[in-house]
Amino acid sequence: xxxxxxxxxxxxxxxxxxxxxxxxLLFWELAVRTGLAQASILPAPSTxxxxxxxxxxxxxxxxxxFGHIGASLKRALxxxxxxxxxxxxxxxxxxxxxxxxLWVSPxxxxxxxxPAVAWTPILLVVxxxxxxxxxxxxxxxxxxxxxxxxxxxxxxxxTQPVWVVRSMGGSRLDVLRRVLIPASLPALxxxxxxxxxxxxxxxxxxxxxxxLSSGLGYMIFSARSYMDVSTMFVGVxxxxxxxxxxxHLLFGTLERATIHRWYVRDAGTGGxx
Amino acid sequence: MSNVENILAHPVRETVVPAPRPKIxxxxxxxxxxSVTAVEDFTTTIREREFVSIIGPSGCGKSTMxxxxxxxxxxxxxxxxxxxxxxxxxxxxxxxVFQEFVLFPWRTVLRNITLGPEIAxxxxxxxxxxxxxxxxxxxxxxxxxAYPATLSGGMKQRVAIARALTCEPDIxxxxxxxxxxxxxxxxxxxxxLQDLWIAASKTIxxxxxxxxxxxxxxxxxxxxxxxPSRIVAxxxxxxxxxxxxxxxxLGQYRQEVTAILxxxxxxxxxxxxxx
Ligand SMILES: Nc1ncnc2c1ncn2[C@@H]1O[C@H](COP(=O)(O)OP(=O)(O)OP(=O)(O)O)[C@@H](O)[C@H]1O
Ligand SMILES: [Mg+2]
Numbered sequence: 001x002x003x004x005x006x007x008x009x010x011x012x013x014x015x016x017x018x019x020x021x022x023x024x025l026l027f028w029e030l031a032v033r034t035g036l037a038q039a040s041i042l043p044a045p046s047t048x049x050x051x052x053x054x055x056x057x058x059x060x061x062x063x064x065x066f067g068h069i070g071a072s073l074k075r076a077l078x079x080x081x082x083x084x085x086x087x088x089x090x091x092x093x094x095x096x097x098x099x100x101x102l103w104v105s106p107x108x109x110x111x112x113x114x115p116a117v118a119w120t121p122i123l124l125v126v127x128x129x130x131x132x133x134x135x136x137x138x139x140x141x142x143x144x145x146x147x148x149x150x151x152x153x154x155x156x157x158x159t160q161p162v163w164v165v166r167s168m169g170g171s172r173l174d175v176l177r178r179v180l181i182p183a184s185l186p187a188l189x190x191x192x193x194x195x196x197x198x199x200x201x202x203x204x205x206x207x208x209x210x211x212l213s214s215g216l217g218y219m220i221f222s223a224r225s226y227m228d229v230s231t232m233f234v235g236v237x238x239x240x241x242x243x244x245x246x247x248h249l250l251f252g253t254l255e256r257a258t259i260h261r262w263y264v265r266d267a268g269t270g271g272x273x
Numbered sequence: 274m275s276n277v278e279n280i281l282a283h284p285v286r287e288t289v290v291p292a293p294r295p296k297i298x299x300x301x302x303x304x305x306x307x308s309v310t311a312v313e314d315f316t317t318t319i320r321e322r323e324f325v326s327i328i329g330p331s332g333c334g335k336s337t338m339x340x341x342x343x344x345x346x347x348x349x350x351x352x353x354x355x356x357x358x359x360x361x362x363x364x365x366x367x368x369x370v371f372q373e374f375v376l377f378p379w380r381t382v383l384r385n386i387t388l389g390p391e392i393a394x395x396x397x398x399x400x401x402x403x404x405x406x407x408x409x410x411x412x413x414x415x416x417x418x419a420y421p422a423t424l425s426g427g428m429k430q431r432v433a434i435a436r437a438l439t440c441e442p443d444i445x446x447x448x449x450x451x452x453x454x455x456x457x458x459x460x461x462x463x464x465x466l467q468d469l470w471i472a473a474s475k476t477i478x479x480x481x482x483x484x485x486x487x488x489x490x491x492x493x494x495x496x497x498x499x500x501p502s503r504i505v506a507x508x509x510x511x512x513x514x515x516x517x518x519x520x521x522x523l524g525q526y527r528q529e530v531t532a533i534l535x536x537x538x539x540x541x542x543x544x545x546x547x548x
Pocket of ligand 1: 333
């Protein structure tokens with residue numbers, strides 16, 4: 001395929017993605033302007049945009065939005081990084097040892113559906129409000145999906161690929177490096193996506209409960225006291241947009257560089273060979 | 274030089290050609306999984322550069338025996354040796370090819386094939402040099418940079434065979450290598466494997482379900498009995514290679530093996546039913 005066509009395809013995909021969103025915004029704007037919706041509860045997109053411009057400091061007001069976004073991103077990414085650092089090695093261990101798995105999977109199946117925000121009050125008692133509590137809550141939200149997906153990925157690898165490397169005289173390290181890690185990469189990426197999404201979702205609630213002065217969750221929650229609905233909506237839109245950007249840009253790029261290249265033809269069936 | 278003179282000039286030549294050395298020796302080898310005895314008593318000697326085929330009813334322990342020789346499974350009784358040494362673990366002197374190819378989808382064809390030399394610590398250039406030879410001989414030229422997901426079944430199996438051969442094993446272990454291929458493809462790959470065997474002078478042990486494959490390719494066909502299994506017949510296929518599938522003598526061998534095999538399958542079915 002010539003590169004021109006590929007670019008054209010990409011543009012089409014982006015337009016197709018944006019069109020429904022633009023349609024929704026248009027409908028929303030009209031609904032508010034015609035009085036169908038009450039502007040004090042549901043501000044029009046144009047009002048929200050204007051408020052965002054103010055919060056970004058473009059009109060001479062204090063530029064607080066970047067600070068909130070930065071604080072939130074820092075917490076969510078730190079929690080995610082910790083979740084990967086703990087969840088991936090532990091997932092490999094559990095995936096490889098049937099014994100360990102038998103012991104841990106009942107605990108896992110309890111923890112997996114538990115919303116991590118539930119820990120926030122307890123952590124508030126122990127650590128008080130602040131970054132530490134928020135990061136721990138987000139970590140608890142992110143680590144179980146990462147751990148679970150890693151474990152599944154390792155288990156799904158099967159014995160024969162391992163045997164192939166062993167029959168070439170490969171060591172345990174060779175098996176890990178050349179089989180287990182690449183073979184579980186699709187599952188790992190799924191786990192990363194889920195983990196980051198959980199971290200991001202948990203963050204908002206945790207920030208509402210435990211943030212001292214910064215973060216999007218804090219911004220939304222504190223706007224409540226001034227009935228500043230536009231600011232709340234700016235926060236919500238930022239949360240959605242950043243969450244989507246992380247999923248598509250960060251993990252999308254990782255997927256395109258790896259599994260999309262390896263499993264091209266079978267992408268439809270999800271088959272591996 | 275006339276024929277007579279020739280013989281006179283090399284009088285002892287015929288008699289000193291040594292019988293090939295034993296490569297794999299099994300004496301009462303058995304494998305048990307808990308309470309299930311997969312192989313009871315496997316006793317045979319496979320000599321250097323022999324092509325031996327193992328055939329038998331489904332579930333009789335063919336794969337198990339092959340994996341034990343590969344060193345993936347431990348024998349629970351008897352003795353199993355390669356080159357006179359007991360088998361304790363897998364090693365690069367024994368290459369393996371599975372029915373389902375088991376390629377690494379994250380590596381290109383070339384990288385799949387260079388995996389063995391890479392693990393052995395060879396520099397990349399040298400590993401590729403070695404791989405090229407087998408890429409050429411297996412007819413994979415031009416596909417070096419393709420990912421396995423884009424290949425047909427026949428191509429994948431060629432990659433698996435080339436990957437095993439690039440490790441330069443003495444012994445090639447094949448577990449139903451044509452089982453996942455359609456008839457046309459299978460005939461091609463089978464022909465290639467015979468040529469490779471003749472060119473590469475390897476010892477080959479091939480598990481198969483097909484009497485036709487076994488008799489066409491192997492020097493000897495070992496027929497395993499129903500579980501718990503032992504070798505019930507050891508049929509020598511005394512025909513030169515490469516063989517013509519239409520050869521009537523081959524047809525006789527096929528009949529002979531089929532007769533023994535169906536008796537075994539009948540027996541195994543009876544055992545199954547009487548349970
Ligand atoms: N890991 C295992 N644990 C328990 N039982 C096993 C295991 N592997 C094989 N078996 C049993 O051992 C017996 C022999 O299996 P094996 O796979 O060697 O048979 P096979 O002759 O290769 O069969 P097929 O022709 O179907 O491939 C079967 O009854 C099987 O259920
Ligand atoms: Mg089998």
